[in-house]
Amino acid sequence: MTERFLVEAVNDALHVEMERDAAVMVLGEDVGRAGGVFRATAGLRDRFGPDRCVDTPLAEAGILGSAVGLCMAGFRPVCEMQYDAFSYPCLDQLITHVGRYRWRTGGKMIFPLTIRMPYGGGVRAPELHDDSPETYYVHTPGIKVAIPSTPADAKGLLAAAIRDPDPVVILEPKLVYRTARGEVPEGEHVVPLGKARLAREGSDLTLVAYGAMVPVCERAADELDASVEVLDIRSLKPLDEEALLASAAKTGRVVLVQEAPRTCGYAAELAAILAEKAILDLRGPVLRVTGYDVPYPYWSIEDAYMPSVARVVDAGRRLLAF
Amino acid sequence: MAQVLPVEGDLRRVIGDGESVPDGEVAGLDESDLLELYRSLVLLRTYDERSVVYHRQGRVGTYAIFWGHEAMQAGSVHALEDDDWIFPSYRESAIGLLRGMPAATILSWWRGHPSGWWNPADYNIASICVPIATHVPHAAGLAWGKRLKGEPGCAIVYFGDGATSEGAFHEGANFAAVMRAPAILFCNNNGWAISTPVSAQTRAQTLADKAVGYGIPAARVDGGDVLAVYEATREAVRRARAGEGPSFIEAVTYRVAPHATADDPSAYIDAEQVEEARANECVGRFERYLRRLDVLTDELEQQTRADALVVMRAGIATAEAEPIPDPGLLFEHALADPPAAWEHDLAELRRILGE
Numbered sequence: 001m002t003e004r005f006l007v008e009a010v011n012d013a014l015h016v017e018m019e020r021d022a023a024v025m026v027l028g029e030d031v032g033r034a035g036g037v038f039r040a041t042a043g044l045r046d047r048f049g050p051d052r053c054v055d056t057p058l059a060e061a062g063i064l065g066s067a068v069g070l071c072m073a074g075f076r077p078v079c080e081m082q083y084d085a086f087s088y089p090c091l092d093q094l095i096t097h098v099g100r101y102r103w104r105t106g107g108k109m110i111f112p113l114t115i116r117m118p119y120g121g122g123v124r125a126p127e128l129h130d131d132s133p134e135t136y137y138v139h140t141p142g143i144k145v146a147i148p149s150t151p152a153d154a155k156g157l158l159a160a161a162i163r164d165p166d167p168v169v170i171l172e173p174k175l176v177y178r179t180a181r182g183e184v185p186e187g188e189h190v191v192p193l194g195k196a197r198l199a200r201e202g203s204d205l206t207l208v209a210y211g212a213m214v215p216v217c218e219r220a221a222d223e224l225d226a227s228v229e230v231l232d233i234r235s236l237k238p239l240d241e242e243a244l245l246a247s248a249a250k251t252g253r254v255v256l257v258q259e260a261p262r263t264c265g266y267a268a269e270l271a272a273i274l275a276e277k278a279i280l281d282l283r284g285p286v287l288r289v290t291g292y293d294v295p296y297p298y299w300s301i302e303d304a305y306m307p308s309v310a311r312v313v314d315a316g317r318r319l320l321a322f
Numbered sequence: 323m324a325q326v327l328p329v330e331g332d333l334r335r336v337i338g339d340g341e342s343v344p345d346g347e348v349a350g351l352d353e354s355d356l357l358e359l360y361r362s363l364v365l366l367r368t369y370d371e372r373s374v375v376y377h378r379q380g381r382v383g384t385y386a387i388f389w390g391h392e393a394m395q396a397g398s399v400h401a402l403e404d405d406d407w408i409f410p411s412y413r414e415s416a417i418g419l420l421r422g423m424p425a426a427t428i429l430s431w432w433r434g435h436p437s438g439w440w441n442p443a444d445y446n447i448a449s450i451c452v453p454i455a456t457h458v459p460h461a462a463g464l465a466w467g468k469r470l471k472g473e474p475g476c477a478i479v480y481f482g483d484g485a486t487s488e489g490a491f492h493e494g495a496n497f498a499a500v501m502r503a504p505a506i507l508f509c510n511n512n513g514w515a516i517s518t519p520v521s522a523q524t525r526a527q528t529l530a531d532k533a534v535g536y537g538i539p540a541a542r543v544d545g546g547d548v549l550a551v552y553e554a555t556r557e558a559v560r561r562a563r564a565g566e567g568p569s570f571i572e573a574v575t576y577r578v579a580p581h582a583t584a585d586d587p588s589a590y591i592d593a594e595q596v597e598e599a600r601a602n603e604c605v606g607r608f609e610r611y612l613r614r615l616d617v618l619t620d621e622l623e624q625q626t627r628a629d630a631l632v633v634m635r636a637g638i639a640t641a642e643a644e645p646i647p648d649p650g651l652l653f654e655h656a657l658a659d660p661p662a663a664w665e666h667d668l669a670e671l672r673r674i675l676g677e
Contacts, residue, residue: 062493069463106439107655165658
């Protein structure tokens, strides 16, 4: 075990997986010479050479589109999208091809590519460096999506993504890139997709979150005068439905927290699942604490947009009244 | 950095008109090569004409007609080796016939049936790309991957004139150039993107001009001249295999058929030009050329056409004999490791269907 920041754990995973499998290659904007704008890919170009850690032209659809061809040639490309909102040009490839190609070949050809990107707000950045685009990815059939909140999961989920025969999108909470610090296993470390993490056990109320909202929920749990469970979803698709339903059955009260805008956000899907499968276990309504249905704001007012500890605590108190 | 060559304004031609324009010849092609090309042209033509009939009979769905595009497809494929990859658009749906793909597979694809699936690695032919130009970066990526692995071969990607307006074309072309990918960007410029003429698509004088900006050498050929297409592609393949990077070929023709079976071009197309292009269509042009060389006889022509019809009759019979696809196919191949929820979905669906 080594103490690492979350972004260092990402870097560690890339080193380990590229060492392990010569088919793994990293491509993206500024990933090579600069080692990535967040240094997530630092050292890879020196270690593995410019053909395995590739500075590409500035073209996200080109990155993902050529990654599809690289898969056909037998590679396992790991594409970095420099920022959440800069990933939108790649949605064309993602939706029209990446999620469909396997089915289109009757399962005969695999597309084991990974897309990873820093996501989320609160970092005092210019416009379009702050989005939480997970719903676009989750909503696309044929794509798996995971969002770690701890350094160990950042390493393990990325390793699982790289080894997966199907395309996986990993969104990394950039807000906690260099504040989330924790023990990370040395060498190979895989956290299977499809398993949630119980961040904290409790019996009165469940706070459900992923990524940068997990520490917000943990702080809210500290402030609430109740026994609060915090469930870190971490694998959005496939979802660990069992863990969600078990926690709902245990506490009977669920608050869902996401940074993304509310309407049709991931929390809406979780709420629907709870309505379909846990309604008789619930003691009160399922509540959501989310970003608002407005464009992500300029940073001088972003704190008002982001789900805060106070907003989560408020929702928790309202629900505990039931 | 590849040297940027000036784009040729004139279209390359090999086949003459039998009168004032003399026939040329392509070095290295013997009589059996010419007849192989001819068989490919006839097979593609027969596929296309039968497909339109099958569509009218309700036996295939909406179909993208490629009548008049056969020379671009057959000429270019004959310049490839088997380890070269082909990335077709819907306009090249039947190009697999030239690599031994059963007609039934392609007909099934147009019948919207899962037996139209194939493994791209079985033929080195990617799946048919329906959205415009999005497969250009795929070809660039595959060719780049071949270079990285030190494998021989290249990738050719087919797209139309309208595709050169799409971002994916530009990103793909640029990736191919920057990565020195052994790729061939083959533009079948038939003058129309459904109802939009090339003049409304670009202010560039030629589509080949677009290659210049990427440092990619380009050639313009008469898309109705199978030998000119073959020769230009052969040169591009040589460059690719020699490590000289990608090439761009603009093959120019005029679309004489509707965009697809659902389209009525009478509202927008130039009927006179259609008639002219139809009179000069590529299969007939090559037949006349072969007759001038005394390579083609009436008997051989009839036999070639009859053979192609046999392929199509067998193909449609096989495609129509395919059982109605099981609903399980909705789920079976979408992910290597399907989630438990799908099992539930399918069980519920079967219950409701009374299965």
